[in-house]
Amino acid sequence: MAEEYDYEALPESSSLYAQLMAGALAGIAEHTIMYPFDFIKTRMQVLSPSPQAVYDGISHALHRITGTEGARTMWRGVSSVVVGAGPSHALYFATYEQCKEAFGGNVGDGHHVMATGAAGACATIASDALMNPFDVIKQRMQVHGSVHRSVTSCAMHLLRTEGIGAFYISYPTTLMMTVPFQSVQFATYEYFRKVLNPSGHYDPLTHIVSGGLAGSIAAAVTTPLDVAKTLLQTRGQAHDAEIRRSAGLRDAFRIIYRRNGMRGFVRGIGPRVLSHMPSTAICWTTYEYFKWVMGAQEQQRIAESEEPLPQLKLQQSTSAPSATGAPAPAAGI
Template structure:
């Protein structure tokens, strides 16, 4: 057991005993966390998408994060690394509001907030329920984001991209990757939430509000979950960017298993690990930021609510 990281105690509020907080607190805290998570590390996410594209043109082939960042900045301008961020900013707030509100509700109803006990399986199940709900909203925004991240994207805005994709490929283009997304995000979220709950118990036994332990637990949990689910992320990228592919078979890819077959036939098992490094580099700080921002926002929202109740 490491030396205990002292928890921050403000106004003698017992953070853990307050449970999951109110629905409004969870919605606002979740929206704040989601926007912070997806925007801060966006350029690395853009590089990850580029590295996962199959059969790119020679000008869009990269050998690592540093090489990709330098090459993209030199040939397309630094701003191209931020192309499509508006889609994330618009979608991440509502999606993560639903995400954390669902998580807290399911966890609370299954007894995950009782006392100071360890509930990794409850946390994992609550996380799986949360991502199922939030991904239904976020998936179209993620498709638009990745279409704008690919090399040679000519879309002028997220609205232009969405309208063009809908006109040429129909509504199914926004959801063809949804089963694959769930196949990835359910285990990703279950692993992440279970790991976060366990690591929080390890680094912060009192389970008080402690930004340092929230940050450390979130980052490590995200790294573990990202490494395990990278193969599914590669499949998801292929499906979400198939409309931009020059390869006819990729353009007509029907779903998860068809995409997996194409990747395996052309690149073998190593093809499923493309983009692993930028995925971990993106996910680790992103989940650290997400959990720290969420716990901070929830703490202050709950504290203000408690102060208002005492004052009245």
């Protein structure tokens, strides 16, 4: 009988494909289910919007957008997320698993906050390089008055009018936001997961609670950087000349502070937290589920391959003569 495996670390013989597939499915689930809150967050963070796009809060934004533009508007740009989230999250989780193992995050029963935090940072650097262009396209499609209705048309317009640099103008800022975000998220998630479930057995409720707490905490502390990222990624559609000329994080911070003071750095914090709390819970729960299923299937395959063949019993009466030369009696007679 095969020993019960620890699903938190996939079997050593499991393929990279298992980690990639689990991560891709988790990423798509995370970004699509809570997409309307991300849409509202972007609208609230854009500086100098038109009068029709000034919102006093989440409920006001929801009412105004659905009332004047239709409910379908809140899903504009989701196709960019679906296209980018699959491969970027596959790379994200595969890098995390490999780095966590390399940094000693799977050794013993301790919390290993530094190891998991460092693994989360490495995963972010790799995945953001792939996801950043899709995130730029998504936010260009989300802003009020956007004429883009497809990922392809938006990408071609950006490339033609602003060049390839438009897809990566926010990448340094994105890394400055997502590296601490993911470090906080991974470390917080692993901490709560081990506190709430010391046995380490698969428990969906643990992943939901731990993921929600990790996502909300990480989202709240990194909101100022997210506001700056939104300014840089939507600058091409701004009518304000100063915003259009912004070239990096320093310019973005200066503009935000001069126009809105310290309050400007927490614009959209409500929908950002409300978006990340359930989406991170969904992401981790989906990832852990598929990791558990794939790990169980791999363990079963290994157990079946190692199962010994049945022993054949040979009757002595037909295989060996007795000492007297007569056939030996059959067993049991």
